[in-house]
Amino acid sequence: MIALDIGGTKTLAWFSCRKRMDKFLRYSHLNLKKINHEEKFCIFDTNSINREDDFFEFVSLLKSVDENIISTFPGIVEMELGEKPRFKVFSKRFPFLIGNYLDFDFVINDAPAFTYYHALSFFNRKENKDKTLLGVVIGTGVNAAYMNYWDFRRLNFINRFFEAGHISFDRSSNTCFCGRSGCAELYLSGRYLEKLGNGDPREVFMQDDLKEKYYSRLADYIISLIVTISPHEIVFGGGVSKDLNLKDLKQMVENNFPHSKMKLNINFRKDVSALSNVKGLIEIYRSFRRIRRFLY
Numbered sequence: 001m002i003a004l005d006i007g008g009t010k011t012l013a014w015f016s017c018r019k020r021m022d023k024f025l026r027y028s029h030l031n032l033k034k035i036n037h038e039e040k041f042c043i044f045d046t047n048s049i050n051r052e053d054d055f056f057e058f059v060s061l062l063k064s065v066d067e068n069i070i071s072t073f074p075g076i077v078e079m080e081l082g083e084k085p086r087f088k089v090f091s092k093r094f095p096f097l098i099g100n101y102l103d104f105d106f107v108i109n110d111a112p113a114f115t116y117y118h119a120l121s122f123f124n125r126k127e128n129k130d131k132t133l134l135g136v137v138i139g140t141g142v143n144a145a146y147m148n149y150w151d152f153r154r155l156n157f158i159n160r161f162f163e164a165g166h167i168s169f170d171r172s173s174n175t176c177f178c179g180r181s182g183c184a185e186l187y188l189s190g191r192y193l194e195k196l197g198n199g200d201p202r203e204v205f206m207q208d209d210l211k212e213k214y215y216s217r218l219a220d221y222i223i224s225l226i227v228t229i230s231p232h233e234i235v236f237g238g239g240v241s242k243d244l245n246l247k248d249l250k251q252m253v254e255n256n257f258p259h260s261k262m263k264l265n266i267n268f269r270k271d272v273s274a275l276s277n278v279k280g281l282i283e284i285y286r287s288f289r290r291i292r293r294f295l296y
């Protein structure tokens, strides 16, 4: 099996067999950023596969290495259930694919994949069966997915629209790549941090005024998510999360809550492992194959 995690800037390809990864590396012309032989994955620029010819060349190379391919996708995935499930995708990052089928065995957005990975341990604890989990991924883009126990068990999050990065902050403001304007991710994503820090996203976390500006927007965003879905735990993922101080963020969220300062009984934690999305994806695929005949 090959499990892909297609992100806005970087794409990760994980291989179940090392020999197949070696074959892929031998024939690919991608701009590789990282190769991890031990854990059988490599990372390369998404730019090298987001043009039509490059993308299909990449897919045909993958298929020559291993027929069984599953993937996350940075946009909306519409799943058609049936004898052979089909996955129609919509993302302005891949304009030539909009409304087309991806010829893979399973495809889902990265936010539910990330959240599902954490749901496995979260809902394994008896005291959490009646609770809810929110996964927030902040990388090149921003997204979030929310699950309760039954969403987790029955894969009820399939065919839902998780595009929380495109919640509107200010419609009169800048245009987002998605075609709308003023989207939250324009003010929260790695790309925004890069702009704010004059090319270096980490600069934002080192300068008090920039840090304050970023945290206050992020706190507003997290408050919007909390007042809408009120989760019991929030797990942060994605490249930007590495630099986030969750204690400071939580404090800001509590201080700026509507009506009054609140002491929120919500656990904030983070996971910045490179493999969480593909691990979640693999587990959803396993569960999907087990229960798909019961799905609506």
Ligand SMILES: [Zn+2]
Residues within 6 Å of the ligand: 165, 166, 176, 177, 178, 179, 180, 181, 183
């Ligand atoms: Zn947008």
